[in-house]
Amino acid sequence: MTDAAPIVSEEAAGRCGYQGAPGAFSYEACLDLRPWDEPVAFDTFAEAIGALKAGEVGCVLIPVENSTIGRVEPAATLVEQSGLVQVSDAWRPIRLALMAPRGARLADIRTAESHPAALGQCVNFLAGIGVKAVEAFDTAGAARDVAEAGDMTRAAVAPLRAAEVYELSILRHDIQDNSDNRTRFVLLSSADA
Incomplete structure (x- = not known):
């Protein structure tokens, strides 16, 4: 037995859900791949998919695979179990940056915070500079937290756009x-997207 598709309002049809905070890779993917839609942030992949099922957004864009680390979990499993139709997919280049509060120096950084998938994509770099990886719910969320804390020993691993959004300096x-680091995003929709 499958659930009936929710009725998607005109307002919801113009909204694309993603997991993360503004400035995250999924946020960038929404802006670049769905520029006509309003990007709508959710804390978790499950919440983003749930919003689509509830008719709160017209589509969701979810990262499911990365060329360096393989499957992006729990996103890939949630997509497979969602019962939703994959409308399209796109591989996007992923360029990570190490960012910290303005005035911080690379030599002072002790921790780098980010989503586990992003941390897995720069293991050698972080080990090479002697910085401890700290898991966070999201790349841009980590950047926001680092900016708010103002601690010159904390950095975030995130996309360049996150540094702009949260006024951080790029250290590397x-x-x-x-x-050739790339991530495959899938677009899910309960109606034609």
Whole structure:
């Protein structure tokens, strides 16, 4: 037995859900792949998918696979179990940056915070500079937390756009271990997107 598809209002049809905070890779994917839609942030992948099922958004964009670490979990499993139809997918280059509060120096950084998938993509870089990886719910959420704390020993691993959104300084560009680092995003919809 399958649930009936929710009725999607005109307002919901113009909204694309994603997991994370503004400035996250999924946020960037929404802006680039669905520029006509309003990006809508959710704390978890399950909440984003649930919002689509409830008719609160017209589609969701979810990362399911990365060229460096493989499956992005729990996102890939949630997509498979959602019962929703995959409308399209796109591989996008992922460039990670190490960012910290303005005035921080690389030599002072002790921890780097980010989503586990992003941390897995720059293991060698972080080990090479002697920085401890700290898991957070999201790349941009980590950038926001680092900015709010103002602690010069804390950094975030996130997309460049997150540094702009949260007014952080970039300490190093392109810190991903694989120069061809890419993530596959899938677009899910309960109606034609």
